[in-house]
Amino acid sequence: MGVKVSVVVPVSNPGLENDAFGACVRSLLEQSLPPEDYEVIFADDGSTDGTRRRLDAVAEHRSNVRVLHLDHSGSPVRGRNVGLSVARGEYVYLMNQCDRLEPYALERMHDMAVDADADVLVGRLADAPRGAPRGAPRGAPGNAPRSGSRRNRPPRPAFAANRFRADILRDHLLALPTAHKLLSREFLESQQLRFLDRPLSDQLFTTRAYLSAKVIAVLAEEVCCHVDPAEEETLDAEALFEGLNAVFDVVDAHTEPGAQRDRIYAHWYRVLGLRRLGGTRFLTAAPDERAILFSFLRRLTLDRIPENLDAHLPVRPRARVALLRQDRPESLVELAEASHGARLSAELRDLRWDRGTLVLDLSVEILQADGGPIWFREQDDRLLWTPPAPIKGLTAPDLVDVTGAVGRVRMEVYVRDPETGVTYLLPAASTVGRASVKGRVRVWASGEARLDVGSAAMGRPLPPGMWEVHVRMRGVHPGRARIARPDAVTTCAGVLAGEPRRLVTPCWSERGELGVRVQPGSFSESIALVSSMAAVARQGGHAFVVVPVPYVPPSGGPTVELVLREQDGRGRSMAVPALVEPGIPGRVAGQLITKVPVSRVGGEDCLGPGVWRPSLRIDQKEADLRFGLAVSRAGQVDVLRAGRVRGAAPSKLRRLAVRLRRAVATRLH
Known part of the structure; x- marks a missing residue:
């Protein structure tokens, strides 16, 4: 049998020290398909950084790797086209030099494409994580803006489910405009599909492929390719005009x-x-x-x-x-x-466990830049949008009628792995709320989302790790947001859920944003995750520090000490035994309680004025906690949060401590 898949990768000066390019090459060499079933074609655009020698060395040892040495053009277009022309595979997959394939990607995509008899197959994409190494800058005139490359994006609707007969509009395929597609080589040749060296090249190619294909399939249930998080490119106005006209001509x-x-x-x-x-x-x-x-x-x-x-x-x-x-x-x-500045506000009204499933009761609303709600006008049973500024010419009812859009408003909740960029949509039910005041109407969405770690990854168990929780609202003013810690006391009790049983803990980041940790690495880590909810109370000459414990093992857990280190001053430290009290799994968190001596003048065995950083010590290993203790000269003890709540920019504990000391000094003077 011949080659099943040819992978075409245009390459241009990625840099020998570029970890992302190295990961791309390794991912291509470590595919589950036998080497004789696929080939990798690197189309090198005249690289001068040693990349050619590196790729030639790979090709010498791998018979299924070919390197095309091209003259420099400054665009990936020529490399893609030459690669398509020499490809021998039944199907061809296109990717960029700093993307990374999952090990089973080519095998799974090929199998589904054959089963569906697809001309085009789109495999699930994930944005590479924030801070990942980037490839060479893209700025050549022929490059299209990478509208799919924005980081921290919500799940793409196209990947809601596997599709053997996808529709470009119903299944939102136009939201996937980049070259990352598996295409039948017979289809490519019959349609004479190639990339044009002009603005919006990706969009031109993809639109024509979508509209020419008899069958488009979508493999959504597992990630196939992690996409390089390069910033969007900017076309000047003239290039944009040229490119859009060309796209409309294709349509x-x-x-x-x-x-x-x-x-x-x-x-x-x-x-x-x-x-x-x-x-x-x-x-x-x-x-x-x-x-x-x-x-x-x-x-x-x-x-x-x-x-x-x-x-x-x-x-x-x-x-x-x-x-x-x-x-x-x-x-x-x-x-x-x-x-500018309008944003989505997500309010967590309740957080509870229901037979191993985490239930989030939410309310979301778009707010103006000043924090006030967006109001609509009510006229003849219609809702009319009011521009945020009194601009003439924007009052015609047909222009600002949002009645239908408001009726379609809905809340979507998803989890995101910050390490991989993988996202999964959670089951959610929402309703539209309305409040009328003197002819003005305020609109919001509210409802419940359910996180079952045994099936959250499109019917599969959610992998271990930290998962951020995000909210999106679709409708009149779409937007997305993280969920801030509410002012009211919220449970952080964990449960053993899924099969096999794993500890799942709702927690809050240092920015005060909701996340879920699946299978913490240790008992101390599980406590550290929720330690931003610590409280302190002064009684007599002691401070009682109480830290939530998401889950206490039936054995009661190991022996724990709270270690406190002075942040400034003489760098003193002290260790205090801690008592761990169990709670009720899934309902009430346990507690870690310590009794710490406090003195206005300080000492070797007590807390004195200043800022103290706590950590947990278990079996001679320590884990930092997400709060601090500030002791004033009057002996008052307060908890310092490691970050601000409600989406503000993070602040360092040190800055909080400085502000607290200044405030104390001001009161004393």
């Missing part, structure tokens, strides 16, 4: 007039064009840059975007289109300034 050539064409037009127009007219980048651009962008997008709008297409756009993009048609660039800037 025209492969669709008939009607709803499908209009919806595809609306997607690319909104994502690639109208999105440029808001946000920090737009507001901080030089006035002449904004004027040029406005000029090209206005021209594109008048030439290619009929007014009936506006119905397929959300309300804020509709407002931008109206101002483009009215030739009002100053009003566009005013709208962007007034809208």
Whole structure:
């Protein structure tokens, strides 16, 4: 049997010390397919950093690796096209030089593509984690903006389930515009599909492939490729105008007039064009840059975007289109300034365990930049959007009608592994809440999400590790947010859940954001995860420090000491025995209680004025806790949190301590 899959990887000066490129190469060499069943084609774009020699050395020892030595072009387009031309595989997979495949990716994608008789198969993608090494900068004119490369993104709707017959609109395939596809080589040749060396090359290729394919399949149940987290590239206004016109030409050539064409037009127009007219980048651009962008997008709008297409756009993009048609660039800037800073607020109303499943009771709402709610006008049984600034020309009911959009508002909750970027959507049920005050209406979504670690990974157990909990709201003003620790006391009790049984602990980050730890590495780690919820009480000459314990083993756990170290001053330290009291698994957390001597003047065996950092010592091993103790000159003891709550930027414990000492000094003087 011949080669099943050819992998084409354009390469350009990734750097010999680039860990991400090394991981990419290793992932390609360690595939589960036998070497004779797949080939790897590195198309080197004239690298001058030693990459050619490195790849040639790999090819000498691996018969299924080929290296194409190309003259420098400054774009991945030529490498991809030459690679496609020489590929021998039944299918061809495209990826970039700092992406990484999972070991079974090619085998699983090929098997599903054959079963589905697919022309195009999209394997599940995950954004590489924050701080991962990056590849060489991309800035060549032929490169498209990597709209799929933003970090910390929510789950892509296209990966909600496996699809043997996917639809480009119903299954949101246009939200996957990059080259990461498995394509039938017969399909590529019959359609003469190649990348064009022009702006929006990826979008042009992908749109044509989607619209030409008889069968598109989606492998969603497991991650296939971890995508390089390179920043989005920026096209100048003229290149954007050229690229969008070319994309619309492809759509025209492969669709008939009607709803499908209009919806595809609306997607690319909104994502690639109208999105440029808001946000920090737009507001901080030089006035002449904004004027040029406005000029090209206005021209594109008048030439290619009929007014009936506006119905397929959300309300804020509709407002931008109206101002483009009215030739009002100053009003566009005013709208962007007034809208900037709007955000989603997620309130945790309750957190509880229900037979091994963590239930989150949530309420989410979009807030204005000043923290106030967004209000809608009520008129003739319709809800009308009110622009955040009094801009004339944006009051026509048909333009600002959001009745249907409000009816579709829903809350989505997902978990994200910060180490791998993998995300999974949780089952959630939500309803739309409304409150009317003098003709104005406030809208929010509320409901419950359920986290079952035995099935949260698309029917499979959630892997061990820390999982962030994120919330997204779809509807009138979509947005996403983390869940902040509420002011009310919230349980952090853990349970043994799933099969095999693993400890699962809800916890809060140093920023005060909700996460879930599956299978903590140790008893002390489980306590450290929730230690930001510590409390202290002064009684007589002692301070009683109470730290929650998510789960106490039936044996009662090991012997524990609380170690306290002075952060400044003489660097004193002391160790105090701790008592661990069990709670009720899944309902009430246990407690770690220590009795610490306190003195206004300090001493070797007591806490004195200053800031103290605590840690747990178990079997001569220590784990840092996520709080501090501040002792004033009057002997008062307070808990210092390691970070601020409700999404503010993190602050160092040291800064908190300095502010506390200044406040104490001010009171004393």
